[in-house]
Amino acid sequence: MQFDYIIAGGGSAGCVLAARLSEDPRVTVCLIEAGGMGRSFFIRAPAMVAAMVPGRPPIHNWALHTVPQAGLNGRRGFQPRGKALGGSSAINAMLYVRGHPSDFDAWADLGAEGWDWQSVLPWFRRSEGNARGADDLHGATGPLQVCDQSAPRKITEAFVRACAEVQIPTNPDFNGASQEGAGLYQVTQFHQGARKGQRCSVAAAYLHQVMRRPNLTVLTGALVDRITLAEGRATGLIVQTRDGEKSLTARREVIVAAGSFGSPALLLRSGIGPEQELRVHGIAVAHALPGVGQNLQDHLDYTISHHSRRPDVVGLNPRGLWRLAKAGWRWRKTGAGLFASPMAEGGAFVKSRADLPVPDLQMHFVIGIVDQHMRKLHLADGFSAHVCVLRPESRGSVGLLDANPASPPRIDTGFLSDPRDLALLMRGARITESLLASPALAPWVGKRLYPHGGSDAALEADIRARADTIYHPVGTCRMGQDALAVVDPALRVRGLAGLRVVDASVMPRLIGGNTNAACVMIAERAAEMIRRRPS
Template identity: 45%
Template sequence: MDEFDVVVVGGGSGGSAVAGRLAEGGKRVCLLEAGGRNNTALIKTPGFMPFLNDKSNYRYETVPQKGLNGRTGYQPRGRGLGGSSAINAMVYIRGNSWDYDNWEALGCSGWSHDDVLPYFKRAEHNVRGEDEFHGDDGPLWVSDQKWPNPGSLAFVEAAAQLQLPRNNDFNGATQAGFGLYQVTQKDGERWSAARAYVEPKRKSKNLDIRIGVTVQRLVITDGRVTGVTYSVGGKERTVSARGAVVLSAGAFNSPQILMLSGIGPAAHLREHGIEVKLDKPAVGSDLQDHIDYVSSWETQSKDFIGDSLAGTVRMAKAIVEHRRKRTGIMTTPYAEAGGFWKVMPDAPAPDIQWHFVPAMLEDHGREKVKGHGFSLHACVLRPESRGTVRLDSREASHAPRIDPNFLDDDRDIATLREGVRLSHRIASSPSLSRYEPKDRYAIDLDDDAQLDELIRSRADTVYHPVGTCRMGADADAVVDPTLKARGVDGLYIADASIMPRLVSGNTNAPSIMIGERCADFVKDALAA
């Protein structure tokens, strides 16, 4: 009962795709997930996103960040089937074609944009139909927003008034421009990776789903990963893998599990009393994340989502509507509109991404703000700063030590500075200025020192950590371009941790693509 062809660790975006595709292909798969099923109305209703609880979110914190005036940062990560696709803003973005061509230039053969596009298309069920860039018969539903906030439409118009082009498909021929985002929803409900790949196989004899388990370590025998040991109900159990183990625990937990298993920087493992099975300094290194600044404005207009009597009544009615018909403003992803643009002259592609939110945000939405208004995120798409993930203890249930090392490289704050300035020019454009927005953090934006201090006092992640088990052609890389671990047999890694460079956009769709590719790599290897 506890021997399988493949054991998949982690039921997030990459892991769901791997497990679903391998089970579909006839392999006996065991999927191990720390959280629950994530099948509640709270998860499925898009507008409930700010109210999701600890059961579905690890709610990690970083170590104090010297680049952020010593503040600790917040790092939400999905817990349960679907992973972060069960708690995110559902924005469907693949990144820029330049990103993947750059991966190949770095030695990751087979990962150019032409190579990965068929996998994006295979995964996708786009409501607009199939074309050169999109698929319409995949398991991942991608939908247009039908009930955007008037302020989100005003934002797109405001950008156009600055001669910034409109773009109705950021995953099409060009990424640059501004518009409404497409979202991973089906018929007004969140469509997580688990709903796409795992739930349809729930009754399959090929897929054994085990939730509520804590993976303790990989089982390594004579240089080969042969299984996984996990704990549940205070007892340890081991599942064996005849063919392969796929680690898909995410950019924080994949390196953590490797290190707990004796794979990682030798000196660090010894500090924690862990026997070194493979000295691999790249495990937990090369952490990259999108540093993000949120500008915020207050308005008298009730068009925007807000904390007031009128706003509360409106949302209460919207909840009833959504429960009855799956329509209306509770389908909001909150990050309804946005765009991509180049603010630095030497950038090879857009270097800032914007997310427009028709509500005032403070501390990732964790702090209530009275009244109505709007917010505009600006994030640095290809940061130069590099951080680490390390063990904080030998306990698998403890959070890892996360250090993104934000704004360590001066190029990052220089780029973010220009992105924030463009945010404010857009907010001053006629379409938004008619709301008479009041800047909640007014300073002299032309003064670099003032702006830098404001950024360092308020910036944080926009939730896209990658790189901690990087892919590469070099011997130091954690995985090779077939996602097979270097230095140990029988192990693959399939999540955002394998990205050699952070993609220029949200990371959910790329993580699903990575899972799709890994399933093919594993199938090919087992057939050989």
């Protein structure tokens, strides 16, 4: 089978690319996704994030694990990633956050020429269909529907007041003129039409409605084995399908969009990467590229959970389950209420010191108890306050366990390998504890799940015992112009023709916020680059 463009991975970036490239009827596009169509009830109902993220069973979830982490007492971290069209936008909390403008200026300074804030802002605006309307910073007509939450809990509003009581200002728009402050997250959720209140995954936003285009082929339940190469050029993909192995040929380009774990793993299986890593697994070196799989960065999250004295939160006791059942019925009829909640309703971007130019900590306030990614269940009504370091100094890597495409990648997040991250996370934990002790939250705050005793040594021990990802891995095929860059600023794999990487793996540095909106922006811009500057 031959196509002009073949896209490996139907996640957020892959869905944008398939939709945008197939707008040109003169070209043919094939999108390959290992998961399903991304239309299930679990995906459409926002509250079902609580069922998908734990990966028990793995519903639309790769449910990956890291190698033992020295900085986390030797624990293996859990890494949920979306396995369906839409990728992780099908299982995330739907929070629409772009990061700080200075993050993109830093990308440009690191060699990603043309990815500064003023250059990327038009692509954010192009993708965004914000219910608040358009202005200099926002778009209103883009495919990705963005809106305010329909019915945030009273405890979330109290969280915002609690932040004000500890001198964290209130901010109605984290993507506005200033990121700093506390407020309610906007969400990627349908805000009009028959799907009002449903999750607006990137597949629902961009892809589902155009899948009947005659020039677009979408293969689901298909696992990409490797990229085929000839004379320094990517020529296609070998794919494992239900009907056996297939060889697909790309007349113009192969585009890898399998995410920060899947993309480097695919390059490595294809013989593209560090020579030593390839030889360990008996893979012939097709193109030595030492940066593949390096530079992994992720947000390490520390969670403080409490029982709630009031029942207007989520609990797994009979009373709480009855409330959820009633909320589900209401959501099916109106698209509103608790079932439409992202669960992580409130948050804040905080400076650990007043003299900092930008926030260096982020908070997520969840209206239920989150323990071990909701893998450890608690019957009590409760809530969780999360804090993470926005721009960690620690670095990890992604490699292979073996050359089998069905095997998970080897993930080493390197959490807390740089001591600066621990010191900053401890400061974030202290700020979080102070706001949880504020008068605004007093009517709700009950028993703390994991009291640590109060000392710095006890807090450090608790962080090492319980902290883990809040699901923002990036950087493993980073763009730049130095010897360890994997792709150039046009996202072309260095030293090979006809091959690009387009997803969060190309970020040179982790942004100060949730990563999905930036991933969509990257794909929007990449689609235009591909049309104008073929590889």
